[in-house]
Amino acid sequence: MTESTKAIVAKIEAQLIADRRDFHRYAESGWEEFRTASLVARRLSDLGYQVLAGRQVIRDEDRMGLPPAEVLEASWQRAVAQGGDREYLDLLRGGFTGVVGILDHGTGPTVGVRCDMDSLAMAESQSEAHRPVQEGFVSVNENAAHTCGHDAHTALGLGLARVLMTLKSSIQGRVKLIFQPAEEGVRGAKSMVSAGVLDDVDYLLGLHVFTGWTLGEIHPGMGGFAATEKFDVLFTGVPAHAGGNPQEGQNALLAAAVAVLNLYAISRHGDGATRVNVGQMQAGISRNVIPPHAQLVAETRGANSELSRYMHDQAVRVLEAAAEMYGCDLEIRPMGGAPSAESDDQLAGRVARVAGEMGGFRILEPTESGGSEDLAYMMQRVQERGGQATSIGLGADLYGISQDARVGRDAVLNAHTPEFDIDERALGVAVELLTRVVLDIVGV
Ligand SMILES: [Zn+2]
Numbered sequence: 168m169t170e171s172t173k174a175i176v177a178k179i180e181a182q183l184i185a186d187r188r189d190f191h192r193y194a195e196s197g198w199e200e201f202r203t204a205s206l207v208a209r210r211l212s213d214l215g216y217q218v219l220a221g222r223q224v225i226r227d228e229d230r231m232g233l234p235p236a237e238v239l240e241a242s243w244q245r246a247v248a249q250g251g252d253r254e255y256l257d258l259l260r261g262g263f264t265g266v267v268g269i270l271d272h273g274t275g276p277t278v279g280v281r282c283d284m285d286s287l288a289m290a291e292s293q294s295e296a297h298r299p300v301q302e303g304f305v306s307v308n309e310n311a312a313h314t315c316g317h318d319a320h321t322a323l324g325l326g327l328a329r330v331l332m333t334l335k336s337s338i339q340g341r342v343k344l345i346f347q348p349a350e351e352g353v354r355g356a357k358s359m360v361s362a363g364v365l366d367d368v369d370y371l372l373g374l375h376v377f378t379g380w381t382l383g384e385i386h387p388g389m390g391g392f393a394a395t396e397k398f399d400v401l402f403t404g405v406p407a408h409a410g411g412n413p414q415e416g417q418n419a420l421l422a423a424a425v426a427v428l429n430l431y432a433i434s435r436h437g438d439g440a441t442r443v444n445v446g447q448m449q450a451g452i453s454r455n456v457i458p459p460h461a462q463l464v465a466e467t468r469g470a471n472s473e474l475s476r477y478m479h480d481q482a483v484r485v486l487e488a489a490a491e492m493y494g495c496d497l498e499i500r501p502m503g504g505a506p507s508a509e510s511d512d513q514l515a516g517r518v519a520r521v522a523g524e525m526g527g528f529r530i531l532e533p534t535e536s537g538g539s540e541d542l543a544y545m546m547q548r549v550q551e552r553g554g555q556a557t558s559i560g561l562g563a564d565l566y567g568i569s570q571d572a573r574v575g576r577d578a579v580l581n582a583h584t585p586e587f588d589i590d591e592r593a594l595g596v597a598v599e600l601l602t603r604v605v606l607d608i609v610g611v
């Protein structure tokens with residue numbers, strides 16, 4: 168069985184790369200993954216999977232950080248023009264870009280595999296040194312670039328679907344392939360969790376490719392994802408003539424400025440790491456008008472959910488006080504969020520054992536990233552129900568810079584930068600590893 172898995176994966180290697188490059192070229196950011204998700208659904212359906220899509224797997228009220236309706240519609244139209252699957256596009260319209268493929272074969276546990284599909288809302292490098300430019304798969308979509316590797320996750324999810332279908336007769340249980348929208352900004356997972364997608368999952372696997380780790384370097388159970396809250400803040404004051412009647416104005420810019428300085432002054436917490444950041448501030452309308460509006464784009468984080476709540480509560484207190492000080496109205500809009508999560512040692516150990524059997528891996532020591540992961544919502548749900556979850560990190564550095572040799576960090580194509588690119592050999596490695604882990608759980 169194990170030999171044939173390698174052989175089966177080898178046969179689809181070219182398809183994996185072609186798919187990754189196709190998703191890369193038509194990059195779509197969070198909640199706008201219409202083309203991507205529609206093609207995923209079509210492929211799963213053609214392979215013989217039971218497919219759930221759109222509102223069947225996304226709860227409307229729990230979609231966070233949704234773009235405006237006109238943006239969603241324009242992206243939907245773009246997906247139609249760029250060859251999305253018409254039948255499934257109709258189900259996804261309006262930003263319901265989640266897809267689940269189910270393979271049901273006999274009685275046994277359910278294994279879920281999460282693949283995220285969104286790009287970043289940023290421009291990709293147009294440099295001649297950038298391989299996607301050289302080889303013609305640089306993003307053609309404005310302000311959308313796969314600079315976190317989710318194009319690879321989507322492609323390897325489809326590869327996994329194909330291989331598992333080929334090996335269906337050796338499966339006793341269910342496989343649920345979960346294609347998630349809007350991971351960036353931790354906005355999408357919650358809506359799939361509340362739609363019940365994870366409620367029957369006994370084992371959950373998520374895999375992320377990383378630069379800075381070479382091919383074969385693997386972390387079978389990442390943890391220490393920071394809990395986080397993302398929010399926009401609107402201060403509304405009263406405009407007035409800055410020379411004639413400044414006393415009649417309520418200055419929203421000052422309220423925002425005072426708030427920003429004091430957000431960074433929130434006391435540290437003795438129990439662990441906390442973060443606060445204001446990433447954007449916009450205010451005012453004109454030189455001689457007391458600014459009536461100000462907007463902040465901000466986030467808080469904590470090493471665990473309690474610390475995150477502490478930071479968020481303190482932030483709200485600061486914002487309310489600043490608004491009060493300048494007589495402004497305040498609105499805080501939640502834009503995203505994720506709990507903290509830890510991988511289960513048992514499942515991570517299983518992944519490590521299977522990786523050892525497969526060969527060619529080097530297991531990395533646990534590291535705390537300080538980052539947040541939307542997968543945490545799904546992990547939490549599975550763990551609450553007594554299931555196990557793990558987040559796998561897989562090395563995919565294009566230039567072979569190892570974690571142990573990060574002195575030359577310049578050469579690492581860091582995630583979320585315009586030059587990001589990966590070693591595509593990681594696709595086949597990931598499919599083989601995930602296939603083996605799934606079969607280790609539900610194989611006969
Ligand atoms: Zn990312």
Ligand SMILES: [Zn+2]
Pocket residue numbers: 315316317350375
């Ligand atoms: Zn990512």
